[in-house]
Structure formats: structure tokens, C-alpha cells
Amino acid sequence: xxxxxxxxxxxxxxxxxxxxxxxxxxxxxxxxxxxxxxxxxxxxxxxxxxxxxxxxxxxxxxxxxxxxxxxxxxxxxxxxxxxxxxxxxxxxxxxxxxxxxxxxxxxxxxxxxxxxxxxxxxxxxxxxxxxxxxxxxxxxxxxxxxxxxxxxxxxxxxxxxxxxxxxxxxxxxxxxxxxxxxxxxxxxxxxxxxxxxxxxxxxxxxxxxxxxxxxxxxxxxxxxxxxxxxxxxxxxxxxxxxxx
Numbered sequence: 001x002x003x004x005x006x007x008x009x010x011x012x013x014x015x016x017x018x019x020x021x022x023x024x025x026x027x028x029x030x031x032x033x034x035x036x037x038x039x040x041x042x043x044x045x046x047x048x049x050x051x052x053x054x055x056x057x058x059x060x061x062x063x064x065x066x067x068x069x070x071x072x073x074x075x076x077x078x079x080x081x082x083x084x085x086x087x088x089x090x091x092x093x094x095x096x097x098x099x100x101x102x103x104x105x106x107x108x109x110x111x112x113x114x115x116x117x118x119x120x121x122x123x124x125x126x127x128x129x130x131x132x133x134x135x136x137x138x139x140x141x142x143x144x145x146x147x148x149x150x151x152x153x154x155x156x157x158x159x160x161x162x163x164x165x166x167x168x169x170x171x172x173x174x175x176x177x178x179x180x181x182x183x184x185x186x187x188x189x190x191x192x193x194x195x196x197x198x199x200x201x202x203x204x205x206x207x208x209x210x211x212x213x214x215x216x217x218x219x220x221x222x223x224x225x226x227x228x229x230x231x232x233x234x235x236x237x238x239x240x241x242x243x244x
Contacts, residue, residue, distance in 0.1 A: 042124035064234035084161030088117035095126035160186035189236025
């Protein structure tokens, strides 16, 4: 309970946000000034629907959705992949950015969550760009790696899934993304826990995945096949541009 007369810090309105900004008021300023006014109506609708879901912490934040949409346009992406879909907020952001004949291979273990957002995606007129596959991603990725026609065929790949498999994904995706193409790994700053003391009070799932994210970051930094940039957008996103 607050002490009488004590000023409490302002809290932003983004449900399920993962902002690493220390000031909630500053994050709210970004959302209200630059993100929400330019957010497509379909993305706003899906964000609000997702906010009511009990697992809404899994969603991509609105500022990161805006970032991904602009990034895809800047690199002229056409053929993309997304591993980890949830209700489809980042998927919709991608679909809206791609040209009319653009394609997204969308992989997730839970079709039920995807179908929460599907009516909104259909109403936005971009469902035809999405090839949704339900099930674990690794078996399908292994099949694709085994078929040379898929090598270097993707312009952009976004990964927001099981953190303990990120390195396994990277070992396969590096063959599937084209030279000059980009892989984006989400949550690479993992709630800011990467620099927390060993005895810091962390949520169980944060502590469990923390070492996997640390291992990924170390591996990406040492991978000569990619150029990287780690950004404090959302919960941290690392972009890897394949160079060899």
C-alpha cells in the first residue's frame, strides 16, 4: 500500500508489454505519440483481443510490431518465415508489410491461439499470404534443410518461440535465409534478467530460460556468418544479417 502523499510512478497501458525502458511514462509517451496513432486498425483490434487472453505476456509489443513492419518494407522482403505465432500480432504486422504476392510460412504448436486472431487477419485481407503449420518447428526445418530448393530462399525469418531451442533453430535457419537476408530473434534481453545477480528473485520461467538466452547471445556474437545488431525494442531483438 502506498504511503499517503507518496508519488507513484506512472504505469503505461500496454498490456503484456516487455519494455526495458526504466520509465513507464516514457514508454507510454512512445506508444501514444508514435505507435498507436499509426497502428493499422486491424492490428489495434488484434492487440486488444489478445490483451484479454490469459497468456497475453506472450504477445509482441505494439512498438516492436511497428518496428518489424517498417523493417520488412526497408529490406523489400517477400518470402518470410515466423516461428512462434501465438495470436498473430507480429504475423499480421508482417503480412501487412509484404507485397500482395508475399508469403509467410508460420509455425506454431497451438492452432487454437492462432485462430483467435485469424478472423481479424482475414478481415484485413492478408490471410492468403499465410501458410500456417501446426506442430514443432524443428522436424519441418530439418526437412527443408534437406531439400536444396529451400536453401537461401527466405528474405526474413522471425523467431519468437521456445528459447531453449533458439540455437537449434539458428543452426538450421542460417541455411534457409538468403545471403543478405535477416533473421530476427526476439526476447534476447529476457526481461533484463541477463545482468541480474545470481540470487536475484526471478520468476521461475525467467530463471529457467535465462541461461539459454545468454548462450544464444554469446553464439550469435561469435558467428562469422552473420552481422548482428541487438536492439532494446520490446524485450530485446537481435537482428542477424547473413553475409556468408
